Amino acid sequence: MLNQQAESVIKIRDLHKCYWVGTMPFPALYGINLEIESGEFAVLAGRSGSGKSTLLNIVGALESTDSGRVEVLSRDILSMNQDQRTHFRLHNIGFIFQAYNLIRVFSARENVAYVCQLQGKSKKESMEIANHWLQEVEIGHLGYRRPDQLSGGQQQRVAVARALASNPKLILADEPTANLDSMTGRHLIRLMRELNQRLGTTFLISSHDPDVKQAASRLIKLADGQIVEAWNDIPKPPSSITSSCPMSNLPLTERLQNYFKAARGNARNKKRRRKTRRRS
Amino acid sequence: MLGNFQKAIIGSIQIHHQGFFQRPELSRTIADPDKVIANLEQAGIVNYSRRLETFGLAASDTTTQGVMLIGMDPQRESLVTELEKRIGIGRFLQSEDDYSLVVGATTASNLQVKLGDEIIIIGYDRYGAMVAESFTLVGVITSGEMGLDSGMAITNLSTLQEMVDLPEQITTIVISAEEKRIPSLVDELNQSLHEASLEIMPWYTMFPVMKEWVTLHNGFLYLFIGVVLFIVLAGEMNTMLLSMLERTREFGVLMAIGTTRYQVASMLLVEAILIGVIGIALGIILGYSIILVTSIIGIDLSILLGSTSRFYVDPLIYPHLQLDNLGITVGTILLASVLAGIYPAWRASLLQPVEAIRNG
Ligand SMILES: Nc1ncnc2c1ncn2[C@@H]1O[C@H](COP(=O)(O)OP(=O)(O)OP(=O)(O)O)[C@@H](O)[C@H]1O
Ligand SMILES: [Mg+2]
Numbered sequence: 001m002l003n004q005q006a007e008s009v010i011k012i013r014d015l016h017k018c019y020w021v022g023t024m025p026f027p028a029l030y031g032i033n034l035e036i037e038s039g040e041f042a043v044l045a046g047r048s049g050s051g052k053s054t055l056l057n058i059v060g061a062l063e064s065t066d067s068g069r070v071e072v073l074s075r076d077i078l079s080m081n082q083d084q085r086t087h088f089r090l091h092n093i094g095f096i097f098q099a100y101n102l103i104r105v106f107s108a109r110e111n112v113a114y115v116c117q118l119q120g121k122s123k124k125e126s127m128e129i130a131n132h133w134l135q136e137v138e139i140g141h142l143g144y145r146r147p148d149q150l151s152g153g154q155q156q157r158v159a160v161a162r163a164l165a166s167n168p169k170l171i172l173a174d175e176p177t178a179n180l181d182s183m184t185g186r187h188l189i190r191l192m193r194e195l196n197q198r199l200g201t202t203f204l205i206s207s208h209d210p211d212v213k214q215a216a217s218r219l220i221k222l223a224d225g226q227i228v229e230a231w232n233d234i235p236k237p238p239s240s241i242t243s244s245c246p247m248s249n250l251p252l253t254e255r256l257q258n259y260f261k262a263a264r265g266n267a268r269n270k271k272r273r274r275k276t277r278r279r280s
Numbered sequence: 281m282l283g284n285f286q287k288a289i290i291g292s293i294q295i296h297h298q299g300f301f302q303r304p305e306l307s308r309t310i311a312d313p314d315k316v317i318a319n320l321e322q323a324g325i326v327n328y329s330r331r332l333e334t335f336g337l338a339a340s341d342t343t344t345q346g347v348m349l350i351g352m353d354p355q356r357e358s359l360v361t362e363l364e365k366r367i368g369i370g371r372f373l374q375s376e377d378d379y380s381l382v383v384g385a386t387t388a389s390n391l392q393v394k395l396g397d398e399i400i401i402i403g404y405d406r407y408g409a410m411v412a413e414s415f416t417l418v419g420v421i422t423s424g425e426m427g428l429d430s431g432m433a434i435t436n437l438s439t440l441q442e443m444v445d446l447p448e449q450i451t452t453i454v455i456s457a458e459e460k461r462i463p464s465l466v467d468e469l470n471q472s473l474h475e476a477s478l479e480i481m482p483w484y485t486m487f488p489v490m491k492e493w494v495t496l497h498n499g500f501l502y503l504f505i506g507v508v509l510f511i512v513l514a515g516e517m518n519t520m521l522l523s524m525l526e527r528t529r530e531f532g533v534l535m536a537i538g539t540t541r542y543q544v545a546s547m548l549l550v551e552a553i554l555i556g557v558i559g560i561a562l563g564i565i566l567g568y569s570i571i572l573v574t575s576i577i578g579i580d581l582s583i584l585l586g587s588t589s590r591f592y593v594d595p596l597i598y599p600h601l602q603l604d605n606l607g608i609t610v611g612t613i614l615l616a617s618v619l620a621g622i623y624p625a626w627r628a629s630l631l632q633p634v635e636a637i638r639n640g
Contacts, residue, residue, distance in 0.1 A: 062536060062634045083540060090538025101533040101637065118538050166538065268639055 008074075009170050009202045010036040010059055015068030017054055017225075028054045029225040032068070036204060036218075038169070041196045043213055044206040046222030052206035053174050055222070059204065060093055060172045061085040073169055090118055094163025094201075096173035100155040102147040108134060108158045109143035115166040133161035137191060153184035160192060164201070173205040177212055186211045289432075290483050291329075291360045291454035292462050295469070298477045300451055301486060306334055306406045309449040311476060316453060319472050325465070329356035331452040332440045336403035338383070338433055340391035347387065347433040349403060351440030360456040363434075368422025370395045377436050381415035385422040386430035393417055401433060405444045413443050501605065505612050512556070512616035517623060520552050524624040528631065529640025536633040545625035552621025556614050563613075564606070571601050 015032040018025045029051045036042050044052045057063035058070060061077045062085075070078050073092055080088060089095075102111045109130045116126035134140045137157040139150075147155050156176060163171050173192070177185030193215045196203050205212060213219055221228045294301075295316060297308040310316060313330065320328050332351035337344050354373040358364050364372040373380055381399055383391075393399055395417055402412045415435060441447050457465050462482045469480045524531075531544050 057634050060536070086535065086538060086540050089536065095536055097533070097637070101529070103530060103534070115537055118543075162537070 007038045008035050009038050009040070009072065010034065010204065011069075011071040011074075012059075013069040015055075015058065015070060016066045017051075017058065017063070018066050027225055029058075032225075032227060034220065034227060036202065038202055039196070039200045041193055041203045041215065041217040042205070042220055043216035043218070044204065044220045044222055045208060045213055046206075047208070050222045051225040052222055054225075056172050056174050056204065056206055059170075060095060061088055090115070090166060092168050092170060094166060094168040094171040096156070096159050096163050096171065096176045098175040098178045100147070100152070100159050100179070102155055102158055102162070104147055107144050107146055108139070108150065108154075108161075111147070111158055112161045112165045115162060119166060129165055130161070133165050134158070136164070136195065137161045151184075152180050153188060156180060156188055157191070160188070160195075164195065164199075168201065170202045170204065173203065173207075175207050175209075176205065177207060177209045182209075182211065185209055189215050288366070289361055289363055290486065292457040292459070293455040293466060293469070293480060293482050294486065295453040295455070295473075296451060296479050296481070298479050301479060301481060304333055304335070304451065306404070306444060306446065306451070309446060309451050310453065310478065313448075313450050313453070316473060316476065316478070319469070320453070320455070323465075323468055323472065325455055325457070327359040327456040329353050329360045329454050330437060330450040331454060332437055332444070332446065332449065333451050334403060334440075334444060336401045336433065338387065338391060339400040339402060340393045340397065342392050343390065344402075345387055345390050345431075347383070347401075347431055349401065349440065350432065350434045351437040352434055353437045360454045363421070366421045367419045370417070370419035372419055373434065373436055375436070377418070377439070379413060379415045379439050380418040380435060382419040382421065382434040383417065384430050384432050385420050387432065388417070388420045390430070395420070399433075401435075401443075403444060406446050406449075411443055411445075501608075505608060508609065509612050509616050512559075512613050513620050516552060516555060516617055516620035519555070520548065520620055520624040521627070523551075524548060524628050527640070528636045531628055531631055532633045532636025532640055535631065536637065541629035541631070544631075545629040548625040548628055549618070549621040552617050552624070553614070556617025556620075559617075560610050560613055564610075568601065 012032050012034040015029055017029040019028050044055065046052050058065055059072060065078060077088060109127060112130035112133055113126035116129050117123060131140060131143060134143050137160050139154055139157050142150060142154060177188055180188065189212050192203060221231060297310050300308040330353050334349050336347055336349040338347045352373065354375050373382060397417050399415045399417055400412055401415055405411045441449060466480055466482050534544060
């Protein structure tokens with residue numbers, strides 16, 4: 001039992017997260033309890049808007065929460081300040097994004113080597129590590145190419161290599177196959193699963209791709225911000241807004257601050273939508 | 281422009297009889313010019329020339345015009361001024377000329393004369409008696425400057441001496457010297473010639489307006505640098521801010537995978553400085569080539585020069601590079617680049633990775 005506790009990579013207790021739309025709190029996650037152990041290949045499934053990305057971002061020390069406890073690798077990430085979180089991410093977590101998100105001006109090799117250099121390794125050593133991981137993801141011969149000279153599947157492999165290059169205990173992948181065709185996606189997920197088994201790196205992957213779900217060592221079902229046992233379980237509605245969104249208990253000044261923060265974000269989104277509409 | 285001003289007609293230093301500059305009368309000739317010249321040569325000055333200057337009236341068949349009548353030594357004049365180069369039509373005076381005349385273009389057109397025409401010059405001799413002589417027009421100064429092009433009639437020194445009955449007499453010795461040697465030279469001459477009741481005047485004492493103009497010019501340099509600072513600041517800040525916003529998503533990713541906000545900020549700062557450095561390098565190459573070309577062919581400012589040309593400013597300017605000015609400008613641009621980088625860097629350091637990735 002004691003041993004098992006030490007093995008747990010992620011430990012979430014009664015996690016609540018609210019987004020603020022105007023002055024209205026919107027509960028995105030409520031009452032999440034989750035434990036993920038070392039070496040798991042856990043897949044977070046759920047409909048769009050169920051809170052998968054939100055949960056991954058919280059685990060990745062990228063997003064704040066409203067209440068609850070989140071321990072990653074036995075560290076209380078919620079109590080960390082921004083710089084501590086950055087440091088924690090660099091040394092413990094690898095990220096894979098839906099849209100690959102490689103650095104455009106870097107070659108594939110440089111993209112992978114970058115995190116090693118951030119960790120303080122020499123350029124030469126970083127490049128060697130990058131070469132190694134690019135070979136692991138079977139694109140060792142394409143290291144010199146820039147992202148725009150690679151296919152989506154190849155880019156996502158570079159992203160996997162980048163996530164592994166920092167030698168993390170945990171890799172978080174938010175819909176890694178969503179932008180790929182099913183064949184390419186299947187290959188990628190098989191590769192990730194193989195690496196997981198060989199290296200023992202823990203994976204937490206959000207996806208609604210059946211191939212991904214099939215490869216999972218554990219499937220976590222998320223519906224309306226809650227973990228459910230089966231899809232036909234109707235998640236119990238939050239007893240009240242204040243219980244799931246303790247923020248609404250906050251003093252008015254802080255609520256107003258949240259309101260303005262959200263309002264600014266909304267305005268920006270609106271502007272971006274206008275821009276993209278005009279472009280198309 | 282300063283060099284041009286002197287070169288046109290005034291020279292660096294002029295020596296007159298005491299009071300001549302204020303009231304140029306023929307009674308105020310230099311008492312013993314040979315002694316003064318001997319003194320100059322002793323001081324190692326070789327670039328000097330004699331002149332006799334008075335006022336007169338130039339008359340053609342149709343009209344008359346008041347002129348400053350200058351007798352020059354055609355051979356030595358080229359040692360002190362570049363007047364000869366300003367002759368646009370005809371030729372400059374020659375030593376063997378007799379009653380030949382060079383006038384400015386404006387004067388020539390006022391008098392409605394052309395090369396070879398006769399011009400009558402009416403003046404006063406040393407006793408105040410009126411004299412009139414007939415001259416032949418051999419050259420016209422077309423400098424584009426009011427001071428030179430109008431109100432000036434130039435003839436041989438010996439001719440004018442004969443006309444006003446002042447054989448071997450002169451009113452003016454013009455000296456050309458290096459700009460930075462002028463003050464010490466004036467001191468030196470004042471000492472060695474102090475008995476002779478002369479006035480030894482550097483150009484800036486004769487034409488203080490020009491000196492002010494030069495000072496003003498330096499003031500303009502700082503104004504100019506201020507403008508440069510502003511333009512670089514605004515332009516580069518805009519560029520940096522745009523390129524930062526364009527890469528918001530990328531910065532979000534960088535931060536998510538472990539880049540600190542300080543690293544992101546310093547990345548942008550370095551970028552801004554690099555833009556400045558590249559700009560400086562390109563600017564120096566371009567600017568230097570322009571200076572190189574224009575220092576040979578000159579820049580013609582005659583359209584721009586309205587009133588200043590009254591002070592004998594040459595409309596053809598020949599730019600040259602001053603290293604200290606270059607240093608100030610380069611320093612300013614570097615400073616502006618750093619400043620232009622600070623705001624975008626600060627903005628970038630405040631990015632929240634999730635929002636940046638979502639919104640970028
Ligand atoms: N910045 C935000 N402001 C307000 N609401 C948000 C914000 N981000 C997410 N939400 C809301 O929180 C809920 C969970 O969002 P989340 O992005 O985690 O869903 P998801 O499961 O990842 O969906 P998808 O499969 O479409 O990516 C959604 O209902 C969404 O509308
Ligand atoms: Mg999502």
